Amino acid sequence: MEHIPTTMRAAVTRDWNDIHIEDVPVPALEPGDVLVQVGACGICGTDLKIVTGVYKGSWPPSLPFIQGHEWAGTVAVIGEGVTGFQVGDRVAAENHKGCGTCANCRRGRYNLCEVARSKGKAYQLYGHSAQGAFAEYAARPAALLHKLPDAVSFEEGTIVNQGALGLHAIRRCRIEHGDTVAVIGPGLIGLITVQLAKAVGATRVIVAGRGPRLELARELGADYLVDISTTDTVEGIRSLTNGIGADCAFECAGAPESVVASINCVKRGGRVALVGLTGNKNVAFNTDRLALDEVDMFGVRSSPNAYPELINLIAAGKVNVRKLVSRIYPLERITEAFEAFRDREGGVIRMVIKF
Numbered sequence: 001m002e003h004i005p006t007t008m009r010a011a012v013t014r015d016w017n018d019i020h021i022e023d024v025p026v027p028a029l030e031p032g033d034v035l036v037q038v039g040a041c042g043i044c045g046t047d048l049k050i051v052t053g054v055y056k057g058s059w060p061p062s063l064p065f066i067q068g069h070e071w072a073g074t075v076a077v078i079g080e081g082v083t084g085f086q087v088g089d090r091v092a093a094e095n096h097k098g099c100g101t102c103a104n105c106r107r108g109r110y111n112l113c114e115v116a117r118s119k120g121k122a123y124q125l126y127g128h129s130a131q132g133a134f135a136e137y138a139a140r141p142a143a144l145l146h147k148l149p150d151a152v153s154f155e156e157g158t159i160v161n162q163g164a165l166g167l168h169a170i171r172r173c174r175i176e177h178g179d180t181v182a183v184i185g186p187g188l189i190g191l192i193t194v195q196l197a198k199a200v201g202a203t204r205v206i207v208a209g210r211g212p213r214l215e216l217a218r219e220l221g222a223d224y225l226v227d228i229s230t231t232d233t234v235e236g237i238r239s240l241t242n243g244i245g246a247d248c249a250f251e252c253a254g255a256p257e258s259v260v261a262s263i264n265c266v267k268r269g270g271r272v273a274l275v276g277l278t279g280n281k282n283v284a285f286n287t288d289r290l291a292l293d294e295v296d297m298f299g300v301r302s303s304p305n306a307y308p309e310l311i312n313l314i315a316a317g318k319v320n321v322r323k324l325v326s327r328i329y330p331l332e333r334i335t336e337a338f339e340a341f342r343d344r345e346g347g348v349i350r351m352v353i354k355f
């Protein structure tokens with residue numbers, strides 16, 4: 001076994017909007033844990049919010065804190081009682097650790113663990129409420145780790161987290177062969193959802209958005225584009241479906257107006273997945289539309305039980321995540337990476353810190 005140091009370099013959020021690169025202790029292992037040498041960790045839109053302190057008190061509970069929750073690496077130390085992993089295994093990590101005993105956890109819905117909002121360690125959301133992976137090492141319960149085949153790089157591995165969210169959304173809406181799917185918001189999750197919808201049998205995928213990401217959507221499999229800088233989202237989607245509407249819409253923009261558009265662009269009996277977050281905004285829409293047209297709406301949170309299948313889809317080339325990694329930075333330049341991502345420099349989709 002390689003020598004494991006006692007300290008590691010980490011990006012420590014010392015104060016709001018103030019990240020320092022520091023030497024901190026390598027995390028200690030509890031029984032059932034694995035120590036992973038982080039290979040790469042992506043910067044998520046949520047990281048940009050966490051660092052400003054908008055969720056202070058819960059994400060993170062207190063400062064200083066190490067963020068980072070979209071990552072992959074190499075198993076370095078196997079903790080007590082862990083089976084199924086070996087030192088040197090390449091892995092991607094989930095964030096949600098459910099308590100394992102509440103009714104939702106027992107049903108496999110550990111993303112909705114019933115003790116998540118109580119204090120204590122039974123439930124953890126790594127990178128949000130528990131230490132993340134903008135660091136050389138991270139300790140995680142073995143149950144949160146999934147092996148990555150050699151064909152999937154660590155940079156690609158950082159997209160598994162969001163990719164699995166997309167897969168969870170696809171499952172929630174039960175996309176079927178022949179479905180017409182609308183994706184509103186061609187950001188990272190939207191561009192993954194386009195590919196997943198095609199992979200599970202949707203025949204027509206319409207993407208509504210603006211800017212260079214629209215063309216990327218086409219490259220990644222979108223059949224029709226609606227440029228919302230010139231065309232109304234709902235009208236655009238309806239005119240591409242003979243006025244009927246899509247079977248299913250994925251709201252991936254997190255904007256109140258696109259939530260409304262997602263409801264109004266599906267056909268009678270259609271389905272809507274809310275994948276984006278508006279940031280606690282209230283959205284006004286006509287609920288009769290839901291009732292009289294029996295439109296089903298699905299909330300989508302995280303990625304329960306979705307990592308293995310998503311990893312297989314990436315390894316098989318069914319989902320291209322390479323094009324979604326826009327830039328790679330070393331840990332020392334993380335603040336610069338945060339700023340460039342916040343400003344969407346050059347239309348970047350995902351920034352990745354590589355170790």
Ligand SMILES: [Zn+2]
Pocket residue numbers: 044045046069070161
């Ligand atoms: Zn994230």
Ligand SMILES: [Zn+2]
Pocket residue numbers: 098099100101102103104105106110112113114115
């Ligand atoms: Zn639970």
